[in-house]
Every structure is written in structure tokens, then in C-alpha cells.
Amino acid sequence: MTVTEASAPGKLFIAGEYAVVTPGHPSILVALDQFITVSLEEADTTGTIRSAQYGGLPIPWTREEDQLVIDQRENPFLYITEAVKVTERYIKESGIPLSYFHLSVKSELDNASGKKYGLGSSGAVTVATIKALLKFYAIDPEFELVYKLAALAHLSVKSNGSFGDIAASTYGGWIAYSCFDREWVIQKANELTLTELLESAWPQLMIRPLTPPTNLRLVIGWTGSPASTTHLVDRVNDVRGGIDDFYKTFLEASKTCVNAMIVAFEKGDLQAIQAGIRENRLLLQQLTAHTGVVIETPPLTQLCDLAEKNLGAAKSSGAGGGDCGIVIIDRQSGIIPLISEWEKVGIMNLPLHVFSYVRTANTIEWKGASE
Structure with a gap:
């Protein structure tokens, strides 16, 4: 069977920590050449999720009313399952029928003993999952679409962060970033379709690729x-x-x-x-x-x-x-x-290097557009 694969890099904050949690306050981040890779393979009537970080045993999932369901007593994959749910809502709104699949995760964002380096594994696994799903359903994993879907997945688990790790994993390279107005997004999520929300300008959001000095x-x-x-x-x-x-x-x-x-x-x-x-x-x-x-x-x-x-x-x-x-x-x-x-x-x-995507990304810059 065909395997669909997507990777997302880890990240580090360079400047602006803590302030960046407040919407509209800028930070600088960088993406690094250590990755989380998500692979999808089509399944028949039951899917599985597997990760070496959790023993490598496949955990089964099924669907109820077209939504992924996994026994919460067995679910160490919260960010993955939320990423699947929000992305498949978008796929359904696009008129594409849903399929079952086996999903597996490989991570380079910790050391041999499993200690995390602090490179943003939750953001990277969310981004990689969404990119793999979009590719699986033959949708272009465009930068802004992936970022916003990943941010919504993290909002659904009540994340208190800035979502800057998601931006760095999505866009790669060096970026200037400021967080969107969470309350606006949460309110609009109850008023708009998911597609309309994704196509809206999110107040205060800035993602601007930066070019570092050559020296x-x-x-x-x-x-x-x-x-x-x-x-x-x-x-x-x-x-x-x-x-x-x-x-x-x-x-x-x-x-x-x-x-x-x-x-x-x-x-x-x-x-x-x-x-x-x-x-x-x-x-x-x-x-x-x-x-x-x-x-x-x-x-x-x-x-x-x-x-x-x-x-x-x-x-x-x-x-x-x-x-x-x-x-x-x-x-x-x-x-x-x-x-x-x-x-x-x-x-x-850590002998890591900055990772940049071959594709170039457009800047997202909040200009105070009407809400």
C-alpha cells in the first residue's frame, strides 16, 4: 500500500519569551534540522496510532459519526488525535469522504534515553500530522492553512502557550512571530464554519520570515x-x-x-x-x-x-x-x-542547524482589518 509521509522540524525561541503569550507581542524563533515524521497508510475498518515514544504498540481507533474515537484510557496521543479531528472537519467541509488509516510517528526531538531537548515536540507532531493528513487527502499543505489548523488543535486542548512552536515548525527558517487574539478566534469558531475561520484574518497574528546576517x-x-x-x-x-x-x-x-x-x-x-x-x-x-x-x-x-x-x-x-x-x-x-x-x-x-523549506512562505501581518 502507498504510504503518505510528512515531517516537521523542531524549534527554539531566540527572543521574546513570556511576552509572546500576550497577543500582538513579537518574538523571534528558528526551526532546526531535527524532525518528527508522521506516516499514514490506508486501512479498512479500524485505524491505529503508533509511536516508539510510547512503547511502539499500535493503539486502535475507530469512527463515530465520521469522527475519530479512541479510548481515552489508552490515549497518550492527545495532540495527534486533536490534529486529526480538526483537520478532518476541514476535509469534510471540502466535500471529501473520510478514510481509515494507520498512523505512525518517529521523533528525533529527544535523546537516546528519551529525554527531551526542549525543541517543541508537541508543536512539531501536530504540524507533521496535519501535513500528512492533507497530503493523504490530496490537499496542498499550504503554510497558513497548516499553522491555523495546528493552532486550533492546540486551542482545543486548552494550551496556555503562544503557538510560536507551531509557527516555526510550519514555516521553517528564522521567523518573527506574534500570537493571535485567542478570544476572537474562540468566539468566531462558534459563529463561522471552519473553512470560513481558516480564511479569516486573525487579529494580532504575525508570521514574518527573517533572513539572518551572513556572519x-x-x-x-x-x-x-x-x-x-x-x-x-x-x-x-x-x-x-x-x-x-x-x-x-x-x-x-x-x-x-x-x-x-x-x-x-x-x-x-x-x-x-x-x-x-x-x-x-x-x-x-x-x-x-x-x-x-x-x-x-x-x-x-x-x-x-x-x-x-x-x-x-x-x-x-x-x-x-x-x-x-x-x-x-x-x-x-x-x-x-x-x-x-x-x-x-x-x-x-547540540550540533543542530537552521532548517528552511524550499518553498517560500508569504508573510502574515495583522493590519487591523475589520472583524
């Missing part, structure tokens, strides 16, 4: 300590009401910092990008001081300080609390001394 090198260090983005964002959200004045200042400072970095990308100004990385690190340290949520752990501080010593600009990536730190450095600067010093304190260099 920019991205170096990634892993602390060996996985962290939960959901848990850390929840903790910050829990105390936001008590630090309202500071948080407004933080949001504005983050917006100013990241917008300046976006301009620096457009001008090819490496030093200005590095200055933005350092400023963003300070903002996140201030956020820790006001919330008590440790974003830059001691190993991440070591990672960053050693990078600064070796002519790089460094900060934690994503929610922090462990996982990865990133370094922006001039290509002419040697990185072997830095990697050697990292190894001495237990920090692993």
Missing part, C-alpha cells in the same frame, strides 16, 4: 535538565495579577527590544542582534525577580556566562527552567574553546 552563527547548549513550558507559564500567569504595573512595563520593554532585533535582521546588523539578546536576557532576569519563577537556572547562567566570555551573546531559550540556551556569535569567532568549557561543566553542544 551570524547560532550555537545551542543543552543543560541536560528538561523543563515543562506549560508548568512555568502557568506559574508566571498565576502571579501576573499581583505585579500588574511591572508586567505592563515588561511587555512594552520586550516589544521594543524584539522589534529592534527584527529591524536588525532586516539590516543584517549582527551587533544589534547581539545587543537585543543581552537586553532580552536582562528582561527575563527581571521577570524572575518579580515572579519568583526561575527562568535562568544555574546551569543556564554558566552556559550564558561562558558564551559571553567567548565573544557570544547568550540567553535561555523558551520558558527556561532548564533545557537549552542559545548563543549568537560571529562566524569568524572560533567556538571550540566555548564548547570545551561547556563540556567541563556538563553542558552539551
